[in-house]
Amino acid sequence: MLSSVKEYAARVNYKYFSSTEYDKWKAKKGHSSTIIARFGCWKKVLLLLGIEGGRERRYTPEQLVENLETVWRQLGFPPGKRQIGKYGLKISESPYKQIWGSVRSACQAVARQKEGKISREALLEGSLSNNVRRPIPLKVRWEILKRDNYRCVRCGRNPSSDHKVQLEVDHVKPVAKGGQNDIDNLHTLCWECNHGKMDSL
Numbered sequence: 111m112l113s114s115v116k117e118y119a120a121r122v123n124y125k126y127f128s129s130t131e132y133d134k135w136k137a138k139k140g141h142s143s144t145i146i147a148r149f150g151c152w153k154k155v156l157l158l159l160g161i162e163g164g165r166e167r168r169y170t171p172e173q174l175v176e177n178l179e180t181v182w183r184q185l186g187f188p189p190g191k192r193q194i195g196k197y198g199l200k201i202s203e204s205p206y207k208q209i210w211g212s213v214r215s216a217c218q219a220v221a222r223q224k225e226g227k228i229s230r231e232a233l234l235e236g237s238l239s240n241n242v243r244r245p246i247p248l249k250v251r252w253e254i255l256k257r258d259n260y261r262c263v264r265c266g267r268n269p270s271s272d273h274k275v276q277l278e279v280d281h282v283k284p285v286a287k288g289g290q291n292d293i294d295n296l297h298t299l300c301w302e303c304n305h306g307k308m309d310s311l
């Protein structure tokens with residue numbers, strides 16, 4: 111069932127697609143509603159495949175950095191949450207939050223890159239060091255979920271018995287500490303177990 115969604119995702123180059131678009135695909139196995147019933151909602155199904163949806167992803171990291179620099183120059187000091195929403199492209203903090211954690215730390219990352227302390231690649235990945243977080247390939251993500259039986263390895267919950275559960279593929283040894291995308295370094299966690307943990311930074 112999910113492998114069919116995965117196949118469709120590959121066809122559309124892993125861009126976000128709605129359940130309606132998916133249902134129009136003749137070769138699909140199972141209607142989207144069956145899949146949604148198992149995983150809670152469509153957004154979650156796509157998140158499992160590493161596809162983030164919708165409106166929040168309108169800006170590329172390059173555009174966000176460019177906008178930040180423009181506002182910074184205009185103000186003469188590093189912008190915060192309030193200024194970024196008021197000047198330049200008037201972007202909210204949320205896309206910055208997704209990549210850098212906050213507008214403030216985005217400024218910090220930009221400064222570090224200007225000082226030559228981190229690469230541009232690291233900056234655009236939202237990293238303050240050169241340990242770049244490379245996206246976990248879909249194929250690997252898939253293997254991990256399957257290996258872990260679509261359950262959180264910490265608390266054992268799974269989305270088919272509890273629709274509130276959102277599974278994520280997580281690094282056992284954090285990327286910031288040099289963890290890689292090896293199968294041995296990846297496991298399935300629910301959102302709560304993943305974000306409640308203290309060693310993620």
Ligand SMILES: [Zn+2]
Pocket residue numbers: 262263264265266267299300301302303304
């Ligand atoms: Zn859990």
